[in-house]
Amino acid sequence: MRSAWLGLLLLSACASGDGAVADPTTTPTTVAVGNTAQGDTADEPTAVEGTTPPTTGASGTVPSTTERTVVSPEGFATTEAIVTKADGTTCEVCVWLADTARQRSRGLMFATDLAPAEAMAFRYPDPHTGTFWMKNTVLPLSIAFFAPDGSFLESFDMEPCTTDSCPRYRTPRDFLVAVEVPQGGLAELGLVAGSRLELLDVSCVAAPSG
DSSP states (O other), X not given: OOOHHHHHHHOEEOOOOOOOOOOOXXXXXXXXXXXXXXXXXXXXXXXXXXXXXXXXXXXXXXXXTTOOOOOOOOSXXXXXEEXXXXXXXXXXXXXXXXXXXXXXXXXXXXXXXXXXXXXXXXXXXXXXXXXXXXXXXXXXXXXXXXXXXXXXXXXXEEOOBOSSOOOEEEOOTTEEEEEEEETTOTGXXXXXXXXXXXXXXXXXXXXXXX
């Protein structure tokens, strides 16, 4: 594994941005209280881990799109990710890491800003197939999926959903990591067809904006 200082010397930041989340689990559960976006099981859409779908965020209410209060992800560590673009150049991205079933089911529900990171990465212990949904997610998102070897598989956009019935978005087969960013932000970070992704498990801070 590359060291943090070596990564900082050799890599440039891809970009800066905000984002939100989603996450499938391997067993049916209900949505966990958290930030904003969810996923479910391999073949059957279900709710996510927790007890009951939340109706309030960290501040006690579901943020509306007209509110100016910034709601950032809580309960996640950041990690440095290395993106190798289709042309072979590399850059670094700071991501929130959803690495446990509870974190993946929480995702970016209710989040309005991803700062100080630029994306959220959902990492699974084994290759995974399922569906994502946007329950209690207020930001429109783009999501990219990566295989166990780090290669890009597929990407698509997802729309916010704060109602009781939300669309399910089917994932590609056997992905290991999914990365969510504010809608339209994948290309800016190099997370497009032909790219590769590596999570370094090294704590990071967001790249400076601009």
